[in-house]
Amino acid sequence: MTRSSSMALALLVLAASALSLLPASLAVTSPYVRPATRPTLPLLQDDDDDGQTPQQVHISIVGPDKMRVTWITDDDAPAIVEYGTTPGQYPLSATGSTTTYSYLLYHSGKIHDAVIGPLQPSTTYYYRCSSNPSREFSFRTPPATLPFKFVIVGDFGQTGWTASTLKHIAAADYDALLLPGDLSYADLIQTRWDSFGRLVQPLASARPWMVTEGNHEIEKIPVVQPEPFRAYNARWRMPYDAGATPSGDNLYYSFDVAGGAVHVLMLGSYTDYAAGTAQYQWLRRDLAAVDRRKTAFVVALVHAPWYNSNRAHQGEGDAMRGAMEELLRGARVDAVFAGHVHAYERFARVYGGKEDPCGPVHVTIGDGGNREGLAEKYIDPQPSISAFREASFGHGRLEVVNATHALWTWHRNDDDQAVVADQVWITSLAANPACNKNKNNMRTVNIQN
Ligand SMILES: *[C@@H]1O[C@H](CO)[C@@H](O)[C@H](O)[C@H]1NC(C)=O
Numbered sequence: 001m002t003r004s005s006s007m008a009l010a011l012l013v014l015a016a017s018a019l020s021l022l023p024a025s026l027a028v029t030s031p032y033v034r035p036a037t038r039p040t041l042p043l044l045q046d047d048d049d050d051g052q053t054p055q056q057v058h059i060s061i062v063g064p065d066k067m068r069v070t071w072i073t074d075d076d077a078p079a080i081v082e083y084g085t086t087p088g089q090y091p092l093s094a095t096g097s098t099t100t101y102s103y104l105l106y107h108s109g110k111i112h113d114a115v116i117g118p119l120q121p122s123t124t125y126y127y128r129c130s131s132n133p134s135r136e137f138s139f140r141t142p143p144a145t146l147p148f149k150f151v152i153v154g155d156f157g158q159t160g161w162t163a164s165t166l167k168h169i170a171a172a173d174y175d176a177l178l179l180p181g182d183l184s185y186a187d188l189i190q191t192r193w194d195s196f197g198r199l200v201q202p203l204a205s206a207r208p209w210m211v212t213e214g215n216h217e218i219e220k221i222p223v224v225q226p227e228p229f230r231a232y233n234a235r236w237r238m239p240y241d242a243g244a245t246p247s248g249d250n251l252y253y254s255f256d257v258a259g260g261a262v263h264v265l266m267l268g269s270y271t272d273y274a275a276g277t278a279q280y281q282w283l284r285r286d287l288a289a290v291d292r293r294k295t296a297f298v299v300a301l302v303h304a305p306w307y308n309s310n311r312a313h314q315g316e317g318d319a320m321r322g323a324m325e326e327l328l329r330g331a332r333v334d335a336v337f338a339g340h341v342h343a344y345e346r347f348a349r350v351y352g353g354k355e356d357p358c359g360p361v362h363v364t365i366g367d368g369g370n371r372e373g374l375a376e377k378y379i380d381p382q383p384s385i386s387a388f389r390e391a392s393f394g395h396g397r398l399e400v401v402n403a404t405h406a407l408w409t410w411h412r413n414d415d416d417q418a419v420v421a422d423q424v425w426i427t428s429l430a431a432n433p434a435c436n437k438n439k440n441n442m443r444t445v446n447i448q449n
């Protein structure tokens with residue numbers, strides 16, 4: 001294909017996307033030619049660290065108006081966050097707790113977290129950690145109503161491409177980042193978790209980063225390190241004990257944003273999910289408590305994709321899909337975002353392997369930039385349910401515009417430019433009469449025992 005005809009094709013895809021919401025029968029494999037891979041970044045150190053210096057700061061949403069601040073100091077330091085709306089002035093404070101962990105010969109720094117609030121929506125707060133005057137951080141709280149802007153990207157790692165992806169995300173005006181697993185690619189080397197914390201701090205201290213686990217978080221070694229998720233659970237504590245339906249487990253949880261207009265399910269691909277397990281029962285309770293007359297959009301994140309036409313990781317999400325797909329369709333979940341496969345792919349609305357106007361849109365967005373490189377081999381011919389696929393690094397943006405419309409955009413890292421390579425409107429299934437025949441009973445429609 002010539003360059004101009006591939007340009008024309010890209011424009012056609014964009015136009016078709018904009019017009020028809022979801023181009024059902026247009027299966028596109030992008031002809032894009034990628035730039036070369038980039039090596040892992042050198043281990044990021046903290047040069048000004050005097051042992052008390054807060055580092056690896058990140059924040060996460062807790063309930064409608066609170067935020068958890070998590071940070072690490074090398075030495076003992078108080079687990080206090082002081083904050084306010086004026087730089088340099090911290091009239092408010094909250095004290096949390098401190099944990100540490102050991103992993104083989106590695107001993108972590110002091111991992112602190114404190115929950116601050118109540119906070120005003122859409123407001124910039126300035127804060128410092130452990131009363132340390134050397135570093136002031138700031139974040140903006142998410143809005144309490146729509147519109148709401150998510151960035152979604154998985155499988156970050158810490159290579160030159162990760163840095164490029166982070167630069168593009170930093171240029172986006174977003175409210176919260178959703179990460180469907182595979183954060184640091186530390187792969188047992190615990191100092192790489194510290195390095196990752198330093199790499200993402202500029203972004204993750206300024207906007208909530210909501211994560212769920214991937215296979216690279218497991219870090220289990222038979223006999224010597226039998227407990228999985230040791231570093232992940234210690235460093236990336238999420239609000240599993242908050243919200244309408246607490247899960248009680250850091251490996252899966254849910255939360256609301258925009259005053260309850262959007263409900264986000266962070267599911268766990270590497271903990272039990274079969275019928276009767278704790279995660280399954282929690283998901284049933286959680287979905288039954290969502291009132292779709294008030295909640296315009298429900299989105300779910302998993303690590304291993306339930307739909308995937310890349311040759312990499314074929315079938316790895318099938319068992320979880322078999323267990324949970326019916327629950328998600330029953331609750332009219334609007335979209336499912338996955339990582340794991342290091343490429344981008346967007347499917348039509350699907351259920352049970354087939355197109356279904358009342359099933360979720362499935363998207364693979366495992367293209368943050370990690371050291372394992374891209375998954376470039378696809379199954380041919382492209383299945384008709386696969387609308388667009390391309391093996392490039394990049395990130396996605398989901399802007400929930402109002403109660404009926406959300407705009408999904410995939411930004412490819414093209415050398416160091418962010419280029420929009422796929423875009424589509426996703427409409428709320430709660431607002432689709434054909435998917436909600438029994439309106440009065442919408443909240444529990446099709447969720448069976
Ligand atoms: C919601 O947003 C879409 C896309 O911008 C627009 O077409 C539609 O009219 C909006 N709906 C309302 C009720 O404003």
Ligand SMILES: [Fe+2]
Nearest residue numbers: 182214215340
């Ligand atoms: Fe993975």
